[in-house]
Each structure stands twice: as structure tokens, then as C-alpha cells.
Amino acid sequence: xxDESAHRPASADxxxxxxxxxxxxxxxxxxxxxxxxxxxxxxxxxxxxxSEWRVLVTLGQFDxxxxxxxxxxxxxxxxxxxRAVAQIERRKLLIRRANRDDMRxxxxxxxxxxxxxxxxxxxIALDFARQLIDxxxxxxxxxxxxxxxxxxxxxxxxAPDIVNSGGTR
Amino acid sequence: xxDESAHRPASADxxxxxxxxxxxxxxxxxxxxxxxxxxxxxxxxxxxxxSEWRVLVTLGQFDxxxxxxxxxxxxxxxxxxxRAVAQIERRKLLIRRANRDDMRxxxxxxxxxxxxxxxxxxxIALDFARQLIDxxxxxxxxxxxxxxxxxxxxxxxxAPDIVNSGGTR
DNA sequence: TATTGTTATACTCTATAACTATA
DNA sequence: TATAGTTATAGAGTATAACAATA
Numbered sequence: 343x344x345d346e347s348a349h350r351p352a353s354a355d356x357x358x359x360x361x362x363x364x365x366x367x368x369x370x371x372x373x374x375x376x377x378x379x380x381x382x383x384x385x386x387x388x389x390x391x392x393s394e395w396r397v398l399v400t401l402g403q404f405d406x407x408x409x410x411x412x413x414x415x416x417x418x419x420x421x422x423x424x425r426a427v428a429q430i431e432r433r434k435l436l437i438r439r440a441n442r443d444d445m446r447x448x449x450x451x452x453x454x455x456x457x458x459x460x461x462x463x464x465x466i467a468l469d470f471a472r473q474l475i476d477x478x479x480x481x482x483x484x485x486x487x488x489x490x491x492x493x494x495x496x497x498x499x500x501a502p503d504i505v506n507s508g509g510t511r
Numbered sequence: 512x513x514d515e516s517a518h519r520p521a522s523a524d525x526x527x528x529x530x531x532x533x534x535x536x537x538x539x540x541x542x543x544x545x546x547x548x549x550x551x552x553x554x555x556x557x558x559x560x561x562s563e564w565r566v567l568v569t570l571g572q573f574d575x576x577x578x579x580x581x582x583x584x585x586x587x588x589x590x591x592x593x594r595a596v597a598q599i600e601r602r603k604l605l606i607r608r609a610n611r612d613d614m615r616x617x618x619x620x621x622x623x624x625x626x627x628x629x630x631x632x633x634x635i636a637l638d639f640a641r642q643l644i645d646x647x648x649x650x651x652x653x654x655x656x657x658x659x660x661x662x663x664x665x666x667x668x669x670a671p672d673i674v675n676s677g678g679t680r
Numbered sequence: 681t682a683t684t685g686t687t688a689t690a691c692t693c694t695a696t697a698a699c700t701a702t703a
Numbered sequence: 704t705a706t707a708g709t710t711a712t713a714g715a716g717t718a719t720a721a722c723a724a725t726a
Contacts, residue, residue: 359633373542379670446684464528485654501548
């Protein structure tokens with residue numbers, strides 16, 4: 343019987359919806375800010391987009407991988423991977439080598455030039471992430487880690503058929 | 512002198528860059544999954560996009576506001592607000608009332624029909640957020656809250672001129 | 681028939697600037 | 704001159720489907 347206002351009946355057990363406290367909104371804003379700040383580093387310096395960045399990092403991490411493998415690991419649709427790979431190949435940062443056991447796919451890996459850029463970029467990216475996480479209280483870091491895992495997991499449960507496009511399909 | 516491999520010199524104090532552990536990547540993937548799962552609810556049911564959703568929620572929260580105010584509160588660029596407002600107005604979910612003290616702007620508010628949709632949507636959205644946060648250990652929730660604040664803050668410091676477009680400019 | 685990868689296409693979003701009208 | 708808001712436009716990114724080659 344203690345309505346807060348006439349037009350917004352927000353029942354006793356239901357708190358009001360405040361955008362600035364709404365978790366999906368906060369996650370989006372936070373991720374967007376972080377992502378923008380990071381792309382400053384690689385976009386301006388190496389003229390690559392998010393997809394190319396992910397291909398580069400995945401190949402730097404695994405040395406040799408198929409396009410499909412890159413897609414799975416970096417949560418990107420095969421068409422996006424295909425185009426990103428093509429772009430990076432044009433710039434001679436990666437090479438393809440046929441897989442004789444399955445001629446549909448090929449193994450991709452960084453060229454020395456690609457490896458050079460990766461070796462230059464990786465420490466900068468790690469440093470960026472370090473600067474971010476350093477502002478989070480040390481006691482909170484593991485909690486953040488767990489929370490991100492749970493939230494992603496739960497979203498998929500709540501909408502089972504969503505495409506896990508990782509924001510860059 | 513204990514290199515892990517010949518080609519990836521990952522110096523002793525610098526851990527390797529793993530995409531799946533890289534915070535900006537994880538944030539993007541998580542936010543994208545959450546966002547997609549949520550839009551299932553309002554996109555399919557009410558045929559509105561993220562910007563329209565934010566306008567609706569902001570007006571539901573504040574009753575009356577200018578376009579500029581909506582932009583500030585929901586982190587959207589004025590052009591995006593303008594178009595979202597126009598779309599929602601076309602559907603007669605909001606009305607404009609001139610501000611006689613400053614004829615450049617006008618006060619926006621929900622019509623009864625708009626309020627009806629809001630009253631229907633808000634509890635669903637809150638319930639969605641509840642279902643998400645419920646999977647996060649209770650002890651971790653405050654930490655997540657603090658972490659998101661710090662991360663957003665730090666990103667802006669690291670790239671001072673980024674536009675806080677909240678993922679939907 | 682199914683899978684890997686590419687290409688085409690239509691569509692939506694995004695960024696920017698230019699503009700109107702008010703102040 | 705500056706601000707609120709609108710409109711135009713070019714470019715980027717997106718989803719889908721269709722396709723070729725191989726399995």
C-alpha cells in the first residue's frame with residue numbers, strides 16, 4: 343500500500359528499473375569503453391579492425407590453425423574470419439599451407455612480418471589489460487573473473503539459440 | 512634464459528597473450544551475449560531496437576525529459592536519440608511538449624500507450640537482470656559492481672578522447 | 681550429403697558534417 | 704557565437720544465402 347508514485351506502481355517487491363544500474367546496460371557501456379580504448383592502440387598504429395586483431399592474436403597464440411579453428415577460438419562467424427584472413431594475407435602477415443589430408447581447409451600461420459607485428463603488439467595489449475585490471479581492487483579480481491563466466495553462461499541458457507558472435511560476427 | 516619457445520620469446524615477467532583470458536575480449540563477448548539475450552525479449556515482442564529501448568526506459572524512469580537529457584543519461588549521441596525518439600513518436604508512444612522558456616528543445620514524455628508498454632516491459636527486464644545476477648555468487652556481486660565502475664573509468668583515462676557512446680551511438 | 685571456405689547481396693548501423701531554429 | 708535538434712550521406716559492419724571444392 344506504499345506506492346512510490348501514481349503512475350509507476352513499482353510493486354513492493356519489485357525495485358524500479360534504473361538504466362544506470364541495469365546490468366546489461368552497464369556491461370555494454372563498460373565493454374564498449376574498454377574496446378574503444380584498446381582499438382585506439384591497434385587501429386591507429388596498424389590499421390586493422392577487431393576481426394583482424396583477433397586473427398592475429400589467435401595465430402600468435404597457436405602458431406598454426408585453420409580458419410574454422412580461428413572462428414571457434416575467437417567467436418567469429420566463418421565469413422568474418424574469411425575476410426579478415428584475406429585482408430591480413432594481402433598484407434603478407436600470414437601464409438596458407440594446404441592440408442594434404444583435407445584439401446578443403448588450409449593451415450594458416452603468421453609470416454615473419456606478421457610475427458613481428460604480433461610481438462610488438464602483444465606486450466602493448468597485455469600492458470593495456472594490466473593497467474585496466476590494476477585499478478580493480480585485488481580482492482575483487484577473482485570475483486570479476488567468476489562473474490563474467492557466469493553471466494555469459496547464463497545468457498546462453500536464457501536465450502539458447504543466440505549466436506555467440508562475440509560482438510563481431 | 513628460460514624461453515618457453517623459440518618464436519614466442521614471452522619474457523619471464525610478461526605472461527603470454529591468450530585471447531580467452533584477455534579482459535577486453537571477455538568483456539565484449541559477455542556483454543554481447545547478455546545484450547543479445549535481452550534484446551530477444553524486447554525486439555521480438557515490441558519491434559524496437561536498443562536505442563528505442565533506452566529512450567523508453569529513460570522516459571519511464573524520469574517521466575519528462577529533453578532529448579539532450581536522454582542522450583546524457585543513456586549515453587547516446589544526439590542523432591541517435593533524435594531518430595529513436597522520432598520512431599517512438601510515430602508509434603504514438605511518446606509526446607513532445609514545447610518548452611516556452613527555450614523553444615529549441617521540447618519536453619518528452621510517454622503517452623498512456625507508451626507507459627503501458629513500459630509497465631509491461633520493465634518487470635520483465637528486471638526479472639531478466641535478476642536471473643543473471645542470481646547466478647553470480649552473492650559474495651561476488653559487490654565486487655562485480657565495483658569492477659565495472661573502475662574499468663569504465665580507467666578506459667576513459669587511458670584514451671581520454673573516446674566518445675562514451677555506450678555501444679550505441 | 682555434409683563440411684570448409686569464399687563470394688554476393690541486401691540491410692542496418694555508424695560517424696560526421698551540414699543545416700534550422702532558437703538563444 | 705553557441706546550443707538543441709534534425710537531416711543527409713558516405714562508409715563500415717551485419718546477416719543470409721548461395722556457391723565451389725572437397726570429404
